[in-house]
Amino acid sequence: MIPAFHQSCSEVVGKWDNIVLDKGSSCEVDVxxxxxxMTADVISRTAFGSSYKEGHRIFELQAELSELIIQAFRKAFIPGYSSLPTQGNRRMKAAARESQAILRGIVDKRLRAREAGEATSQDLLGTLLESNLGQGKGNGMSIEDEIEECKLFCFAGQETTSVLLVWTMILLSQHQDWQERAQEEVRLILDDKNNKPDIxxxxxxxxxxxxxxxxxRLYPLVSLxxxxxxxxVVTDVRRNKCGNR
Known part of the structure; x- marks a missing residue:
């Protein structure tokens, strides 16, 4: 899956380079x-392979659902309110149905391809479908389970990864000696690979x-x-417990 990671990251960095070329090195970019x-693109490619564009729509729906759910939690609790046909409740149900329909369509397409003898894609969905082969009746995952696994993978992976990257960029900008060490390490290791990373x-x-x-260690990636x-805790920054500098 590393080539998919590299492709998505290269596209974003390339666009940043173009912004700097157009506006100058003093410009500010909200990353x-x-x-x-980028993380949505990476997860879409690794989860759905050639169907990653359809996966992007799932992220849009998941983000909308998250915002609607947060708004609902901020309101005073009223028993049965979630069942009322309010604008927010109707939109949540519509977004959930659309997300389910997109995933169901992707899964059905893969099942038809497998029945036609086509090779299984090496992505998350392909792995889930492949894991059911050879399972006894009732022992494998249901289609609904596989859909929920994909939804969880998308929902749990995007924001946490983005938060990790943002905090890493912030701390490296605050500690530029470490930023320089990291940049030098990347240059030394990837120069021999023509800047294309592998495992x-x-x-x-x-x-x-x-x-x-x-x-x-410093910043948990999950909200709240x-x-x-x-x-x-008292530590000696010059030595660790083994006495190594």
Whole structure:
């Protein structure tokens, strides 16, 4: 799936380069919407393969549903209110139905292709469908289960990944010595690969891995998830427990 990641990321970085060329190096770019779009594109490609454009519509519907649900939670609780035909309730049900219909159409298309003897795509949906082959009756996942798995993959993966990338960019901009170390590491490792990463080269990005782990330590990626230190911690930044510098 790394080629799909690389393609989506390269397209976004290429567009940023064009913006800088047009407006100059002092221009400001709001990266958040770009990263949201990029992560949606990545997940669409890896989840649905050639159907990734249809997957994009699912992200739009999921984002709309999330906003409507948040608005509903902010209102005073009234028993039975969710069943009333209000504008918000009608829109939530319509968006849920459309999302379900798109996924059902993608799954049915894959099932017809499999019955016709075509090779199974190496994406999330293809893996889910493949896992059901050879299962005894009643032991495999139902079509509804597979649809829900795809919806969860889309919903849980997009915003958390975007948040991780945004916080990483913020912290690297605040600690530019680490930014320079990360950039130098990427240049050294990917120059030999013509700037096209593979699983082996990514495993050697030690500085970037450290940056991501530090971001994950400082900033949880899930909304409303808090962390609390329940006791004082004293550390020696010069040495670790093994005595290594």
């Amino acid at each position: 958040w919407p770009w990263l949201m779009s 082996e080269s990514l495993s050697h990005l030690k500085v970037m891995s450290m940056a991501f782990y530090e971001v994950l 998830l808090r962390r609390e230190v329940n006791k004082d």
